[in-house]
Amino acid sequence: LKYHYCHQCHHYCPLRSRHCRVSKQCVLTFDHHCFWIGGVVSNANTSGFVLLLFLAVVLCFLHWKNLVFNPEMPSMISSKTKIFLVLLALLPFTAFTCGLLLYHCY
Structure with missing residues (x-):
């Protein structure tokens, strides 16, 4: 060496x-x-890090699905507010995490 x-x-x-x-x-x-x-x-520890990213992406999509498409969710906030919250917080985080996952899988 x-x-x-x-x-x-x-x-x-x-x-x-x-x-x-x-x-x-x-x-x-x-x-x-x-x-x-x-x-x-x-x-x-690359495989563990990729697994962490994959699970973070799955959780992001589950949160997005539950926030937007859950009919049993109490209507304390309007649907426009829910969509705004998704666009403001969850979608950029999901895009960033998906980008990291794709980068490390490539």
Whole structure:
């Protein structure tokens, strides 16, 4: 194996490793630091991160379905307000999460 010197950690690391500024350590096959899981996404936990994204997308669609199409929902708020809430909060979050999922599946 070939190594390179990390100037932040002050030790030699494998070539495929990168230093994470948030966790202050070198990580092999570093992808990014994720604040959702509170750690580094790397080759060791990519499958768990993709599963988390998939479940988040499923939950987004279930919330969207329940908010818009649930006939038994109490009519404390009007349907226009419900649609506005979906557009304001849930759809951008769903789009962002779907984008992350597609990126990591590709």
